[in-house]
Amino acid sequence: MTVATVLVPGMLCDAALWDGVRGGLGPDVVDVEITAGDIGGMAEQVLAAVPGPFRLVGLSLGAIVGFEVLRRAPDRVRGLCAISTNAGAPRxxxxxxxxxxxxxxxxxxxxxxxxxxxxxxxxxxxxxxxxxxxxxxxxxxxxxxxxxxxxxxATRRDQHGELSRHRVPALVLCGDRDALCPPAFHERLAAALPAADLKVLPGAGHLLPWEADLGSLLREHLDIDLTEETKQCPKS
Structure with missing residues (x-):
C-alpha cells in the first residue's frame, strides 16, 4: 500500500505554503485545510482526508493538529514532520x-x-x-x-507527555530566527519524541517552507523513495 504524505498548513496559510516542496514528495500528496473551531475537529478533518496510513507534515498550527492526530490514530501515522511549532499549552x-x-x-x-x-x-x-x-x-x-x-x-493542550509514548519517525524543523516559535520550543519537542531528529536552519524565520529548501530533508527523514513511488504511480 502506498503511504500518502499529508500536508497541513499553519494559521492563515493554504496549500500555496507547500508549493516549493510538494513536487519532491512523491505522487501521493494530500493537502488538508484546517477550518474547524477546535483542535480535535481539525484533527478529524485530517483523518477524514485520506484513507489508510500516511506521513504528516505540519507547520505551526498544522503541526499542533498533527500531534492530536497522532494521539487519536497512532496506528495510521507512519512519519511526522513538525515545523515551526509549539507542543505546549497556551500561555x-x-x-x-x-x-x-x-x-x-x-x-x-x-x-x-x-x-x-x-x-x-x-x-x-x-x-x-x-x-x-x-x-x-x-x-x-x-x-x-x-x-x-x-x-x-485556545483549545490546545500540552502534548509533550503524550508524544513521549510514540516512536514514530519524526523530524523537528525550525529557523534560528523564528520570532513566534524559537529553537527552545523545538528542542523540548524533539526531546519528548523518542525517535526524533532536530534541525535548526540558520537565517530562517517562522514560515520555513518559503525561506529554506526543505525538499531533501523531508524526503530523507520521511523515507520517501521517489523512484519506488513513481513505479507505483500508473502512467497517464
Whole structure:
C-alpha cells in the first residue's frame, strides 16, 4: 500500500505554503485545510482526508493538529514532520493576544491585523515579495476561517507527555530566527519524541517552507523513495 504524505498548513496559510516542496514528495500528496473551531475537529478533518496510513507534515498550527492526530490514530501515522511549532499549552499572554486579534477582526480590521501584526512575525527578513505573497494567502483564507483558527488555538493542550509514548519517525524543523516559535520550543519537542531528529536552519524565520529548501530533508527523514513511488504511480 502506498503511504500518502499529508500536508497541513499553519494559521492563515493554504496549500500555496507547500508549493516549493510538494513536487519532491512523491505522487501521493494530500493537502488538508484546517477550518474547524477546535483542535480535535481539525484533527478529524485530517483523518477524514485520506484513507489508510500516511506521513504528516505540519507547520505551526498544522503541526499542533498533527500531534492530536497522532494521539487519536497512532496506528495510521507512519512519519511526522513538525515545523515551526509549539507542543505546549497556551500561555496567558497568548490567549489575550488571540482575543485581541479576534476582536479587531470582528471590527472589520482583518487587513490591518494581517499586515501589521501577523506578517511581520513570519519571516527572518521582511522581503516585500514574501510579505506580499503572505498577505495574498491570508486573504484567500479570509477572516471567517481566521476567527475559527484563533478559537482552535485556545483549545490546545500540552502534548509533550503524550508524544513521549510514540516512536514514530519524526523530524523537528525550525529557523534560528523564528520570532513566534524559537529553537527552545523545538528542542523540548524533539526531546519528548523518542525517535526524533532536530534541525535548526540558520537565517530562517517562522514560515520555513518559503525561506529554506526543505525538499531533501523531508524526503530523507520521511523515507520517501521517489523512484519506488513513481513505479507505483500508473502512467497517464
Amino acid at each position: 496567558p499572554e497568548q490567549r489575550q493576544g488571540w482575543l485581541d486579534l479576534a476582536r479587531s477582526t470582528v471590527d472589520g480590521q482583518f487587513d490591518a491585523v494581517v499586515r501589521e501584526r501577523i506578517a511581520p512575525t513570519m519571516f527572518a527578513d521582511g522581503k516585500p515579495e514574501l510579505i506580499g505573497a503572505f498577505m495574498a494567502m491570508a486573504h484567500r483564507v479570509g477572516p471567517a476561517v481566521f476567527l475559527r483558527q484563533l478559537a482552535a488555538q
